[in-house]
Amino acid sequence: MLTVRLFGDPVLRRRARPVPAVDESLRALARDMIETMHASRGIGLAATQVGDLRRIIVVDASAGEREGEAFALVNPRIVATAGSFTDEEGCLSLPGLRLPVRRALDARVEGLDLAGNPVVREASGLLARILQHEIDHLDGVLFVDRLPLFQRLALWFRLRRLRRAWRAAART
Ligand code: NI
Numbered sequence: 001m002l003t004v005r006l007f008g009d010p011v012l013r014r015r016a017r018p019v020p021a022v023d024e025s026l027r028a029l030a031r032d033m034i035e036t037m038h039a040s041r042g043i044g045l046a047a048t049q050v051g052d053l054r055r056i057i058v059v060d061a062s063a064g065e066r067e068g069e070a071f072a073l074v075n076p077r078i079v080a081t082a083g084s085f086t087d088e089e090g091c092l093s094l095p096g097l098r099l100p101v102r103r104a105l106d107a108r109v110e111g112l113d114l115a116g117n118p119v120v121r122e123a124s125g126l127l128a129r130i131l132q133h134e135i136d137h138l139d140g141v142l143f144v145d146r147l148p149l150f151q152r153l154a155l156w157f158r159l160r161r162l163r164r165a166w167r168a169a170a171r172t
Pocket of ligand 1: 090091092093133137
């Protein structure tokens, strides 16, 4: 089990580095991330959220309900999008917060699988949303950054409180 970093942790704002080669240490990270995501009842997790700045995400739209649904994507890139839809979103790094976010409805994502082979995923709806959310994490972007300005302002005090709580915990 890895520790999921919480809002306020500066690592969440870092940009992750491309993975030059898929190796055993990356596969071990992917296994630990999937275990952590399932234990947290999450549907996606980016390495950034466990303090590792390699570009890898894990996704399971079934939250561990369906066998074989979880997968990892290395160096994921959104190469095409279409449409848009708004739906509630949350994040394991921002527990307790769920807000409507506008995202592309369809997304084509390219990357590598854990064998190092190129893969293309044509995703729609929830899966497209998860991929966009997790790839954002690799660029230091959180879903609250995607909210309209008035909603970000409404959240300001709450986010400041979370940042202060993180700093207080980091000192101890
Ligand atoms: Ni997240």
